[in-house]
Amino acid sequence: MISVHQLVKEYTLVKRDPGLRGAMKSLINRQYEKKTAVDGISFQIEKGEMVGYIGANGAGKSTTIKMLTGILTPSSGEVRVNGIIPYKRRKENAKQIGAVFGQRTQLFWDIPVRESFQLLKEIYEVPEEQFSETMELFTEVLQLDALLPVPVRQLSLGQKMRCELAAAFIHRPEVVYLDEPTIGLDVAVKVKIRKFIREMNAKWGTTVLLTTHDMQDIEEICSRIIIIDGGAILYDGSLREIKDRFSAKREIHFELDSGQAFALPDSISSKAEAVLENGEGTEKVIVSFSHHELKASEVISAVLQLNKITDLSIQDPKIETIVEEIYNRGL
Numbered sequence: 001m002i003s004v005h006q007l008v009k010e011y012t013l014v015k016r017d018p019g020l021r022g023a024m025k026s027l028i029n030r031q032y033e034k035k036t037a038v039d040g041i042s043f044q045i046e047k048g049e050m051v052g053y054i055g056a057n058g059a060g061k062s063t064t065i066k067m068l069t070g071i072l073t074p075s076s077g078e079v080r081v082n083g084i085i086p087y088k089r090r091k092e093n094a095k096q097i098g099a100v101f102g103q104r105t106q107l108f109w110d111i112p113v114r115e116s117f118q119l120l121k122e123i124y125e126v127p128e129e130q131f132s133e134t135m136e137l138f139t140e141v142l143q144l145d146a147l148l149p150v151p152v153r154q155l156s157l158g159q160k161m162r163c164e165l166a167a168a169f170i171h172r173p174e175v176v177y178l179d180e181p182t183i184g185l186d187v188a189v190k191v192k193i194r195k196f197i198r199e200m201n202a203k204w205g206t207t208v209l210l211t212t213h214d215m216q217d218i219e220e221i222c223s224r225i226i227i228i229d230g231g232a233i234l235y236d237g238s239l240r241e242i243k244d245r246f247s248a249k250r251e252i253h254f255e256l257d258s259g260q261a262f263a264l265p266d267s268i269s270s271k272a273e274a275v276l277e278n279g280e281g282t283e284k285v286i287v288s289f290s291h292h293e294l295k296a297s298e299v300i301s302a303v304l305q306l307n308k309i310t311d312l313s314i315q316d317p318k319i320e321t322i323v324e325e326i327y328n329r330g331l
Ligand SMILES: Nc1ncnc2c1ncn2[C@@H]1O[C@H](COP(=O)(O)OP(=O)(O)OP(=O)(O)O)[C@@H](O)[C@H]1O
Pocket: 011, 012, 013, 035, 036, 037, 055, 056, 057, 058, 059, 060, 061, 062, 063, 064
């Protein structure tokens, strides 16, 4: 569905020395320098995949997405979306894609949301019957009912983002690019938005490329991630694999009745560490260990033999910790 081969984007910048003198000098004697924002990346995304595209600020994520949408022309390399070269056939490409770009809106500021959707229907030439069916579905999943008569400028950020999501999917596009779709939103809206994306993907097989700094978005939506740094791909693979590879550390949370003592069994004490956390009416012990040295089942059975446990849960390593490790240490 999306095919990117050795893609490069260089920006040309005017070289400028600091201060007023520098500004004057650059006016008279212009010198240019090149900045490589995307530096020879290649990847393939199949139909229906939901891929997280992540990296630090300035890594080159937005530049890649702009080339995929056809807004920017690559300096070199190849890009195809559903067989179309986006920058050569922008109009055709626009019909098969949907997008949410963080703070920018694709809705019409001064008119009620309902009319914005009507306009998008006309722009994308969505058949009447399909449009009504889609609107009914979106209104239910994103709870848009009360928002439809309101002009966009009067909506809160969370309300606006729900409408943006609906607008991105309204013509049932093949591919949707989501650039920071949950930025600045409260947890309840984030949950709604993630659920909506999953449901549309399941229903229509929409391919999703998601850029976010919120790792919970990635965990709940994507099974594959591409990590980029300095315009180059650092990692492309399953979320599961990178979690296993990077965070050897596992945690098991054991709950005890309040006042109950906890002892770490001798059989695992040299390879595991226990930390006590007091909660209301309960006590929690977090046992951490490396999964190269111990299995979760060994830890659980040893702890259960020696202690009175009321509940337990195995915690996965958090993806943000892993990404931080990769940024700091490399792969
Ligand atoms: N129009 C432009 N002209 C010159 N340089 C640019 C331009 N747009 C982006 N850059 C530079 O290219 C690099 C990649 O920028 P890009 O916006 O793609 O990063 P990003 O990964 O999307 O970052 P963020 O998470 O902050 O949005 C940065 O160093 C940025 O300063």
